[in-house]
Amino acid sequence: MASASEFAWSKDFVVGLIGMGDMGKMYARRLSSAGWRIMACDREEKYDELVEEFADHTNVQILRNGHLVSRASNYIIYSVEAAAIDRVVAQYGPSTRLGAIVGGQTSCKDPEIKAFEKFLPSDVDIVSCHSLHGPNVDPRGQPLVLIKHRASDESFDKVESVLRCLNSTHVYLSAKEHDRITADTQAVTHAAFLSMGKAWHANKQFPWEGSRYVGGIENVKINLMLRIYAQKWHVYAGLAILNPEAHKQIGQFAKSTTELFYLMLEGRADELRERVYAARDKVFGREGSPKWAPEPLLPHGVLDRFSLGKKPETRLPNNHLSLLAMVDCWSKLGIVPYDHMICSTPLFRLWLGVTEHLFRSPGLLDECLAVGIEDKSFRRDDLQFTIAASGWAECVSLKSFETWRERFAVTQRFFEPRFKGAVEVGQAMIKAVLEGSKD
Ligand SMILES: NC(=O)C1=CN([C@@H]2O[C@H](COP(=O)(O)OP(=O)(O)OC[C@H]3O[C@@H](n4cnc5c(N)ncnc54)[C@H](OP(=O)(O)O)[C@@H]3O)[C@@H](O)[C@H]2O)C=CC1
Numbered sequence: 001m002a003s004a005s006e007f008a009w010s011k012d013f014v015v016g017l018i019g020m021g022d023m024g025k026m027y028a029r030r031l032s033s034a035g036w037r038i039m040a041c042d043r044e045e046k047y048d049e050l051v052e053e054f055a056d057h058t059n060v061q062i063l064r065n066g067h068l069v070s071r072a073s074n075y076i077i078y079s080v081e082a083a084a085i086d087r088v089v090a091q092y093g094p095s096t097r098l099g100a101i102v103g104g105q106t107s108c109k110d111p112e113i114k115a116f117e118k119f120l121p122s123d124v125d126i127v128s129c130h131s132l133h134g135p136n137v138d139p140r141g142q143p144l145v146l147i148k149h150r151a152s153d154e155s156f157d158k159v160e161s162v163l164r165c166l167n168s169t170h171v172y173l174s175a176k177e178h179d180r181i182t183a184d185t186q187a188v189t190h191a192a193f194l195s196m197g198k199a200w201h202a203n204k205q206f207p208w209e210g211s212r213y214v215g216g217i218e219n220v221k222i223n224l225m226l227r228i229y230a231q232k233w234h235v236y237a238g239l240a241i242l243n244p245e246a247h248k249q250i251g252q253f254a255k256s257t258t259e260l261f262y263l264m265l266e267g268r269a270d271e272l273r274e275r276v277y278a279a280r281d282k283v284f285g286r287e288g289s290p291k292w293a294p295e296p297l298l299p300h301g302v303l304d305r306f307s308l309g310k311k312p313e314t315r316l317p318n319n320h321l322s323l324l325a326m327v328d329c330w331s332k333l334g335i336v337p338y339d340h341m342i343c344s345t346p347l348f349r350l351w352l353g354v355t356e357h358l359f360r361s362p363g364l365l366d367e368c369l370a371v372g373i374e375d376k377s378f379r380r381d382d383l384q385f386t387i388a389a390s391g392w393a394e395c396v397s398l399k400s401f402e403t404w405r406e407r408f409a410v411t412q413r414f415f416e417p418r419f420k421g422a423v424e425v426g427q428a429m430i431k432a433v434l435e436g437s438k439d
């Protein structure tokens, strides 16, 4: 593991962390274990609690506020809510130590970089980062985006040397490239799962309790939906609402969902088939020259292994509107999802994995299309899914954090009694996929 002692300049080098929530704490623990000296703060009210929590970490010193952290640190990482970045940098940015390096760990870089440009002194270098995984995922091998926005090579090298102890895979992008790719790997992926949760909630069902939703692709849908609703709302709201690129993609996903659902409702089988196959060719390549790798993205057997319910004797076929709409959306926007693997989260890999599974399993795609036209078992859920996808898209386009929070919170409350246990199953599923893809 890379450690601080390898570098002569590291002796007096202090890494500052502003925001000691889930991600800030994860960085503090991992960086300090590698020997880096950390000065960190959260809101002043949390000072005593944090001092107690980090009492055993000799390399971590908790300070009362961001002014003190900014004055003392050589490299400062803002790890606060994306929606708060402007306000927090306005507050502490002017206190930044002369010649320091500043970066942020927020999920959307447009507002972060704007805040840095607006409020940081001109002698300060800007190098931002983004770990593309949650705080409880092992960072080894996961993408870590590094953005050399305004910095000397020396400053950039220092940031890389500090963050190398995470053992993540470094990905070098501009802020704009980062936002364009993560609009797909994160914002629109989340929109799909958020819509599933809303649809099941609207029909008052815990999907794993009925025979319609157990096994295979359904396991991934359920586990990831629960995983998202078990998290803090602001992470998902921020990366969708504040990312200008995300609006287009979430809007197209809602449009694709609605148009495919109309074709199903109206029984327009030929048009549905034509549209879905055209999307398949564009996104996954034509027969004989596929864009997917020879081996499927998902390790064999992973789909059935992590179930919350009891697998029924016979699998009830589903039309998988959400997956058809995802591929239609990628096709309409000219996105090749494999190109986005450089910024993939575990969740995105699973989502692309099940989509790929559907489109590359002989007979499965045709079964979906037939079910979409002939079978009414999923109509109610599909209707609610369509409404939900459009609702999220509207909310994002209106940039309404408050509506977003309320939409999320009410469904979070519905599923809350089931988070315990479900989150562990989801975590185990992600671990299996990560381990499988390392093989
Ligand atoms: N969670 C995840 O999976 C990931 C999150 N991210 C990004 O990382 C950032 C942090 O996320 P996460 O750690 O999950 O969120 P948290 O809500 O857990 O942490 C943010 C922390 O910043 C604090 N904060 C707000 N204002 C100030 C201030 N003025 N001074 C000091 N601290 C302040 C918050 O306090 P309070 O709660 O009181 O507002 C909170 O404790 C977000 O931008 C998120 O998008 C990136 C990768 C993964």
Ligand SMILES: O=C(O)C(=O)Cc1ccc(O)cc1
Binding pocket: 106, 107, 131, 132, 133, 134, 185, 186, 235, 239, 345, 346, 347, 348
């Ligand atoms: O895997 C995901 O998409 C997550 O849900 C975790 C997550 C959330 C926010 C980020 O900026 C990065 C990762």
